[in-house]
Amino acid sequence: MILDGKTLAKERELALKEEVGTLKEKYNKVPVLATILVGDDPASVTYVRMKENACARVGIESIHVGLEASISEEELVNKIKELNDDENVDGILLQHPIPKHIDESRCFDSIGVNKDVDGVNTASFGAFSHGKEAFKSATPLGIMTLLEHYNVELEGKYAVVVGRSAILGKPVSMLLLNKNATVTIAHSKTKNLPELLKQADIVVACVGKPEFIKKEWLKEGVVIVDAGYNPGNVGDVSKDAYEIASAYTPVPGGVGPMTINMLLTQTVASFRKKMEK
Numbered sequence: 001m002i003l004d005g006k007t008l009a010k011e012r013e014l015a016l017k018e019e020v021g022t023l024k025e026k027y028n029k030v031p032v033l034a035t036i037l038v039g040d041d042p043a044s045v046t047y048v049r050m051k052e053n054a055c056a057r058v059g060i061e062s063i064h065v066g067l068e069a070s071i072s073e074e075e076l077v078n079k080i081k082e083l084n085d086d087e088n089v090d091g092i093l094l095q096h097p098i099p100k101h102i103d104e105s106r107c108f109d110s111i112g113v114n115k116d117v118d119g120v121n122t123a124s125f126g127a128f129s130h131g132k133e134a135f136k137s138a139t140p141l142g143i144m145t146l147l148e149h150y151n152v153e154l155e156g157k158y159a160v161v162v163g164r165s166a167i168l169g170k171p172v173s174m175l176l177l178n179k180n181a182t183v184t185i186a187h188s189k190t191k192n193l194p195e196l197l198k199q200a201d202i203v204v205a206c207v208g209k210p211e212f213i214k215k216e217w218l219k220e221g222v223v224i225v226d227a228g229y230n231p232g233n234v235g236d237v238s239k240d241a242y243e244i245a246s247a248y249t250p251v252p253g254g255v256g257p258m259t260i261n262m263l264l265t266q267t268v269a270s271f272r273k274k275m276e277k
């Protein structure tokens, strides 16, 4: 079975467009997402443009906040606080990575939890890890939505997540745990990765190394979730492993398209919450 994120994201986008239309009729307002881009890194410029285009497709208004790479940490934090205080803004996206002289984690944490629609805030992570209502990290939420859509059973399954980044490996591990999977988080210091993977019913690859996970390391019938996105549209799992998988996310067209969709979904949810207060 192919876990087709591209098709699911398209379907969800149409549904979101309808929802935004209904909300607009009811409130005469639309959700607003502020996108902050610091500097002009070409990949980040492209990602922010893709996110703004997706907003436009569903009728979400985006406010582009372009800042010089030389901006100070204090100025950036103040800008975020200004957006936190702006009643009109429902969500804030701070495009990663930001210049090295700025503490990214502090900036993420200065985004108000009620506007953290990309799920990058430590407080959001704490809340959803404890199973409480909170915005979730976009890519992990996209993975969970995809697995749920295809009815992939998680309860009691053994999942190995390879990678422990704050935006991907760690949060997806918590979400799997909350769905009663038994989870191992592997990383660069893990000693016996092939042995761990051989036991896994579900493998979530978020390593950032092309075709790093080999077919021989996996067991027959495994579910492969490949979040890796390396140059040349190559994932973190060797493509020949699909032959032994019961289900897998293709690269491209699996996890990737779901991420932006989750950002939009959570922006609409934030708007709805504000209006229904």
Ligand code: NAP
Pocket: 139, 162, 163, 164, 165, 166, 167, 168, 169, 186, 187, 188, 189, 190, 193, 206, 207, 208, 209, 227, 228, 229, 230, 255, 256, 257, 259
């Ligand atoms: P990251 O911050 O670089 O984290 C990579 C993780 O992989 C780290 O935890 C690292 O361990 C671990 N790792 C590195 N070498 C390893 C090894 N030999 N064995 C086991 N673990 C190893 O990357 P990220 O931001 O999480 O992204 C991971 C991948 O997902 C990238 O390809 C990225 O492009 C992709 N991604 C896709 C989306 C999407 O929307 N599709 C979104 C975000 C990221 P240590 O912690 O020990 O260093």
